[in-house]
Amino acid sequence: MGKGRAPCCDKSQVKKGPWSPAEDLRLVTFIQKHGHENWRALPKQAGLLRCGKSCRLRWINYLRPDVKRGNFTKEEEEAIIKLHQTLGNKWSKIASHFPGRTDNEIKNVWNTHLKKRLAFKVPHSSGGELKESSSISSSSSSTIMSGGKRNMAIELDDQWKHVSVTKRTRVLEDIQDLHMEMIKWVPLVNFSGAYVRNTLEEVSKPEIQDIAAVEIPSESDLDFWNMLDGLYSLQTNEEVQLHNVETNKNSSLGVEYNGEVENRKWLRYLENELGLEPARDGKQQNLPEDAAESFLVPENYQFEIPMKPEVNSGMEYYHLWPSL
DNA sequence: AATGGCATCAACCGCGGAATC
DNA sequence: CGATTCCGCGGTTGATGCCAT
Structure with missing residues (x-):
């Protein structure tokens, strides 16, 4: 070995700590499109402020579509x-x-x-x-929803019962905040689903130009997603991944998509708990089958539209929707 | 209600070895 | 063949949540 080893990355330029949903999305999307031949170069190419090792670890231990979550038998x-x-x-x-x-x-x-x-x-x-x-x-958090095929309403009910009172209070407050945030966001979304970016700043873009521009939400978007992420934290990541694995055996493209569907159900349950919106049938929860694929790897690689309101439904319901 | 201790797990760190230059 | 780069591994840490007091 040589004397002294070059650091794997510039420590002052990389983010550390827990990964945000937006970062996960970037990483998964990039790997699905380009693979991971070079972990060291990947963060830069994907526009991630992470060290390559961190990306590798995140992918292998968590985001990889075949990763098996949940309790050990x-x-x-x-x-x-x-x-x-x-x-x-x-x-x-x-x-x-x-x-x-x-x-x-x-x-x-x-x-x-x-x-x-x-x-x-x-x-x-x-x-x-x-x-x-x-x-x-075993920890209760990962056993609460071990039955992936159970009725979602029952699952949510069970899960909610396991949530501490303080956490319930916090979540409900967050839901209220979320609705306030949605109110602010509604004017930014037009009916065709195009997300209006004019008031938002761009995050740094990948330096290499041979990769299709990754239209990742800007910092303001990230704040929004982070808030959502905070709400979603009640559903264990293990459960999300379990569902993803079960429902995506033929394709890894639906990882984020299906997690989003599950999260949305959970969010709706909480909204109903708060009485923030009328009960609706479950029809709106279903996205077109091809939405997952088009969402994660659209041909032109656009993620301009984080949310799409149902037409004529005001703020009632929001879909994560790809730009087609 | 406050708090201190414990359990859990995601993420980081440093090292060794393989691959490449 | 030594220097350098990168990957993968194993140990450890830090954040968080839960529970007992």
Whole structure:
């Protein structure tokens, strides 16, 4: 090795910490269109203020369409324990035995659950099977909605019941804020769905020009999405991903799209809880089947329209809608 | 209601090794 | 063949939420 190693990126120029939905969207969209042959160059090309390693990690551990979310089954946990006995802390090797699971996830499960379980293990009479301490249980957040095919209304109801009172209050306040924000936004959206950008500043654009211009929402848009993201946080990312995987086996293009559909249902549920809008039938929740594909990888790569109001419905309902 | 401790997990950091120059 | 670049791995940290007091 040489003396001293060049930093992978300019630390002062990169953003750190949790990824925003807008950043996720950029990353997923870019990778689906261009792949990820060079992680180091990717953030710049995708217009992301992230280091390449961060992008890679985010993709592998979270955004990759085949990533499997949710609780580990008993069988998986037992297999991890057995593999760890032979492989040690070779998380990537252990993960290779579990399609869809990531080394990071397995490492976390080991450190948070399995290691402790082994410390308390009581050898079972039928040879080798481990009996876990009753004090160790899976997190409730990821078990609330484990049944992906359950009726959405029931799921939402169940989930809402698990939300603490303080969080409910905060969410409901956020919903109100969201409606106030929507009021401000309505004039910016015309009926053809074109998002009016005149009052908004552009974010820095990718420097390379051989990639179709990525019309990502501007900073003001990001604020809006971040607010939405805050509301959506009640639905676990695991659940979103689970639904995405289940509903997109033939195509990875629907990751963001389906997550959005689920989020929207959740949002509507909360809106109804607040009494902010009349109950409506579920018809409006369905987007055309081809919308997912056109949304994520439109030919001209445009994301000019984050939201589209239903015609004649005022602010009642909003769709994430592609520019076709 | 406040707060301190604990659990969880996403994300970061630094290193080693492979690939390339 | 050494220097450099990049990727992937494993350890660790920090933010957040939950729960007991």
